[in-house]
Amino acid sequence: MITLDVGTLRTQNDEFRRLIEKHQWSGLTPLKSSGVCPECCGSSRHGHRPGCAIAAALDALDDDE
Numbered sequence: 001m002i003t004l005d006v007g008t009l010r011t012q013n014d015e016f017r018r019l020i021e022k023h024q025w026s027g028l029t030p031l032k033s034s035g036v037c038p039e040c041c042g043s044s045r046h047g048h049r050p051g052c053a054i055a056a057a058l059d060a061l062d063d064d065e
């Protein structure tokens, strides 16, 4: 059985959020584009498309605070 204290979970949560926020617009784009989501192809300017798993993951992580 795995036991993790709250502090450990919070640290992991912060790390996941940092990684997702860093990479959420890392999809392939033309050179001067501001970036797209690799999951839903939504642009960073207009946001994620409905149902995007990355947006959902960020929302779930944000709920912790």
Ligand SMILES: [Zn+2]
Pocket: 037, 038, 039, 040, 041, 042, 047, 048, 049, 052, 053, 054, 055
């Ligand atoms: Zn997305």
